[in-house]
Amino acid sequence: MFKMKRRTMVASIALTVALGAAAPAFAEGESVVLVATQKAGDQGPIDGLIAGLEQAETELGVETRFIEALDPATYENTLRTLARRNTDVIVTTFFAMGAAVQTVAPEFPDTKFIVIVAAPHDPVLPNARTTLYTTQENTYLSGVFGAAVSETGNLGLIGGVPLPYVWAEYNAMVAGAQTVNADATVTAAFVQSFEDPVKGKEVASGLFNQNVDVAFTGAAASDLGVVEAATELNKTLAVASPSLMDNAPEQVAFVASFEWAQTLMMEVENALSDDFQAGPRFGGIASGEIVMTFSDAYAASNPKAEDARVAVEKTYAAIAAGEFTVPYDETEPE
Numbered sequence: 001m002f003k004m005k006r007r008t009m010v011a012s013i014a015l016t017v018a019l020g021a022a023a024p025a026f027a028e029g030e031s032v033v034l035v036a037t038q039k040a041g042d043q044g045p046i047d048g049l050i051a052g053l054e055q056a057e058t059e060l061g062v063e064t065r066f067i068e069a070l071d072p073a074t075y076e077n078t079l080r081t082l083a084r085r086n087t088d089v090i091v092t093t094f095f096a097m098g099a100a101v102q103t104v105a106p107e108f109p110d111t112k113f114i115v116i117v118a119a120p121h122d123p124v125l126p127n128a129r130t131t132l133y134t135t136q137e138n139t140y141l142s143g144v145f146g147a148a149v150s151e152t153g154n155l156g157l158i159g160g161v162p163l164p165y166v167w168a169e170y171n172a173m174v175a176g177a178q179t180v181n182a183d184a185t186v187t188a189a190f191v192q193s194f195e196d197p198v199k200g201k202e203v204a205s206g207l208f209n210q211n212v213d214v215a216f217t218g219a220a221a222s223d224l225g226v227v228e229a230a231t232e233l234n235k236t237l238a239v240a241s242p243s244l245m246d247n248a249p250e251q252v253a254f255v256a257s258f259e260w261a262q263t264l265m266m267e268v269e270n271a272l273s274d275d276f277q278a279g280p281r282f283g284g285i286a287s288g289e290i291v292m293t294f295s296d297a298y299a300a301s302n303p304k305a306e307d308a309r310v311a312v313e314k315t316y317a318a319i320a321a322g323e324f325t326v327p328y329d330e331t332e333p334e
């Protein structure tokens with residue numbers, strides 16, 4: 001995680017930037033600012049990106065800051081304020097901020113803008129980069145694992161909000177599950193928030209009470225509530241955040257996680273290079289940005305876990321070698 005001294009700076013920096021007030025200048029040298037649209041402490045993407053920011057400071061010698069920009073109405077002003085202060089690299093998060101970068105980046109050609117998980121810019125901006133994970137690979141693996149350990153053949157997918165890419169994840173999970181069990185089904189449910197553990201628990205409990213015994217969850221901070229529900233009802237989870245396995249190793253059986261810190265480092269290095277590559281980039285299994293973890297505690301209590309692990313590792317290796325590509329299909333189920 002990030003240092004306590006940086007944690008205390010978050011609120012004040014976010015406020016001064018949002019209001020356009022005077023903010024402390026960077027020291028001489030290259031500067032990197034991470035502007036997150038969700039709060040720190042999610043045990044997921046934001047904490048992972050903060051870890052990458054700290055790594056960039058240590059290994060690349062850059063000055064860094066972390067800012068929470070939680071109100072969409074402040075996005076463009078926040079980006080402009082940072083760019084006017086000669087920030088070298090502004091790293092932002094998620095789809096809504098991608099639209100703000102599309103507007104602001106052309107005004108500041110000397111600043112590099114990076115958006116982690118956002119739609120590719122159209123047209124491509126010469127000083128901006130978008131990075132997307134091949135998230136359908138993550139859920140395909142989870143479908144293989146889930147179907148291999150499920151007693152009912154009824155799986156679930158819990159998402160934050162029903163964005164198009166989540167339906168691609170859903171379809172990939174169905175496809176992966178049905179390679180193991182042709183009759184396997186996947187039911188999708190949405191928290192309608194990435195930061196509501198209480199609603200996450202409610203949504204997960206509803207799924208589990210419909211005879212779903214294994215679910216994948218990828219709803220950021222809302223996943224904390226999903227884990228609580230799985231623990232109380234003794235259900236199995238596949239997740240995208242390794243820290244959730246620490247919370248409940250007997251319920252969180254499989255993690256197919258995104259290497260947020262590695263992604264941030266890769267993008268900062270690209271932004272600071274003399275050969276900056278603009279436009280979209282996709283990170284996944286082949287690039288080492290999706291990795292797997294299996295719970296030993298879960299395996300000790302479920303005799304199906306070892307066979308499931310073998311099946312998933314075989315699938316992962318095939319994708320990494322380019323022998324198989326998981327289709328990306330945003331079609332919503334009827």
